[in-house]
Every structure is written in structure tokens, then in C-alpha cells.
Amino acid sequence: MLPTGLPQGAVPRLERPGPLRDRVYEALLELIATRALQPGRHLVESELAGRLGVSRQPVREALQRLNTEGWVDLRPAQGAFVHEPTEQEADQLLTVRTLLEAEAARLAAADADRDGAAVLEELCAEGEQAVAADDVEAAVRLNARFHAKIMELAGNAVLADLAAQVDRRARWYYTPVARQRGRQSWAEHRELTAAIAARDEQRAAALMREHTEHTRRSYHAHARAQSSPRPAPDGKRR
Template sequence: MLFAGLPQGAVPKLERPGPLRERVYEALLELITIRALRPGQHLVESELAGQLGVSRQPVREALQRLNTEGWVDLRPAQGAFVHEPTEEEADQLLSVRTLLEAEAGRLAAAHADADGVAALEELCDRGEAAVAEDDVDLAVALNAEFHAKVMELAKNVVLSALAAQVGRRVRWYYTPVARRRGKQSWTEHRELIAAIATHDEQRATEIMRAHTEHTRRTYHEREKG
């Protein structure tokens, strides 16, 4: 079974009416992002259609789109498979992420107000609680939300748009190392909040750069630990 081991109800039945093709695409992309559909896994159209409660046509269209975007590999005479990222692909994306996030940290320190800092602190509280409860999926989601909030506080729409383009893949790469990063990741988030709260742009840049580099190194070391 494609979704063996997932909690009951984790795979959504897609509601009608609506842009069904887009809903199927989003559902499959989310399942790939959280690694419910694992890298290298064979994706059978009929099984996906049955799990999602739709016909095969929107599934086929979604798989073609995911192939174009690099999430799925369509192999002649074999079918569709979740893409298996190479170490080079991961390194390139996570390196770009470091550049974007470091600048976001600097701009957040320049522009954030007390409400923005409070929002970061609240997310950090929730993230630490998720780690304490070993809720990896929630910790990953809150990590993404925390970084998105920093990007919002940076108040640069171009930077935010660029970050959004890589955000989903960052989650994809972060998920397998989230437990290993664990509490340390949120300790680094606390340090970043302190720098943003005091409007220390240089410190915020340094902390965010080091923070994202830690994630990149942990990803590459994940098979060794």
C-alpha cells in the first residue's frame, strides 16, 4: 500500500466541486514533502486515485506537473516514482537557502516591532513543545512557519517570493534530519529572536547563516550518525 503506516484519515479525500486537478496536485505534493510518499517510491495511478477518491485523469495530470517541477520521475515503461534527490541537488538548494535566510534575518532585525518578536517567541514556544513531545511532523511544520515569519518581518516582497520558491523543498530536506536537529535548532531560533529584538542586524545575519548551515551539514551527515 502506498500510504501504509500513516494514521487513519491522514490521506485526504478531495472535496468537489472545485479545481480538482489543482487539489490532487497539492495533496500529492504535500505527501511527498512530508515523506509520506518516500523518495524512490513507485506511484501507481490507480492506487493514488483510490486513496484520494478521484478518477485517474487528475492524478495523471498532477504526476505530469510534478515531473516537470522535479518532484516525480516519469520513467518509460516503468511509471512514476518519487524523485530521489542527489547530494549535489540538496547542497545547491540549501546553500541558496542560507543566502536568502541570512538576508531575511538582517532585514527582520532592522524592521521587526514588538508584535513581530512576540510572534516569533510564540512559535518558538510551540516548536520546543513539539520537540519535547517528539512530534516530528509538527516540529517540521512549525520550523517552516518560524522561518516564514522571519521572512515576513523582513518586509521585502522580492526576497519573500524567492524564499517561497524553495520553501517546500527545504521542508523536504529538513524532514529526515528534524529529529537529529531537535532542541538545538530551537535554541538557535531563540538566539535569533534576541538579535532581532535588539535590532542587531550583524548578529542576526551571523546567527541565521550559522543556523541554516547547521541544517545543511546535518542533512549531508544524516547517513553517518
């Protein structure tokens, strides 16, 4: 039987103000994007409503919106389930992310300043500490902040809007491989920071392409490993 509802301890605060349906939507989206609600999990309206402290109506509306956006699958006579992404979906989104992030790194390097580079260095130090402490949640959060800061330094509002559309889904794909990427990811961040601080546009773009490609390949390797038959205790493959 598939697990249902919210995992223990994963009860987000519903930020105010704003329409209740929007706050419920944001809370559920964050739980899905961070994989507190795993792909395939059965989402029961009554359980979600009880854990969030709301009625079922805003939960139902949020699930319908999440279904439209591809985060949730509504199955006739079965209910709502967290979407299980295909490798093709992940590949398409992470490929687009590579294009956006590489251009952001180039633009950030073109107009870099000491303050911006210093913030990136601080984030690298915090990320390395999170990896050393095996704090995957913190590492994922700091990774998102690092990339968001580069997008901010790029200074292109249109590029930032496009990146925002793929950011949460990129984090969804990054979370399962965050521990695997670990120190190497932050070493790559350090190289990126140095290139941006040196105003080396071409190197910054090339390093970002390589960095995001590493994540894309890691995700595919993880997905394939998860789908491969595992040996049973008797040595036979299941």
C-alpha cells in the same frame, strides 16, 4: 519490492474550490514534501486515485506536473516514483536558502517590532514543546512557520517570492534531520529571535547563516549515513 501508493493514514483532504487537477497536485506535493511519501516510493495511479477519491486523469496530470518540477521521476515501462534527491541537489538548494534566509533575518531585525518578536517567541515555545514530546511532524511544521514569519517580518515581496520557491524543497530536506537537530535547532531560533528583537541586523544575519548551515551539514551527514553499508548480524558489511 518498493512500497506503492499512499501510506496508511496519509489521505489528505482535497481543498475546495479550484480545478481538481490543481487540488490533487497540491495534495500529492504536500505528501512528498513532508515525506509521507518517501523518496523512491512507486506511485501507482489507480491506487492514488482510489485513496484520494478521484479519477485517474487528475492524478496522471498531477504526476506529470510533479515530474516537470523534479518531485517525481517518470520511468518508461515502470511508472512514477518519488524523486530521490542527490547530495548535489540538496547542497545547491540549501546554499541558496542560506543566502535568502540570512538577508530576511537582517531585514527583519532592521524593522523589528514587539508584536513580531512576540510571535517568534511563541513559535519557539511551541517548537520546544513539540521536541519534548518527540512530535517530529509538529516540529517540522513549526519550524516552517518560524522561518516564514521571519520572511514576513523582512517585508520584501521579491525576497518572499524567491523563498517560496525553495521553501517546500527545504522542508523536504529538513524533515529527515528534524529529530537529530531537535533542541539545538530551537535554541538557535531563540538566539535569532533575541537578535531580531534587539534590532541587531548583523548578528541576526550571522546567526541565520550559521543556523541554516547546521541544517545543511546535518542533511549531508544523514544522507551519507543512509548510503553507507551497514554491518550484518555476522559482523560483515553488506
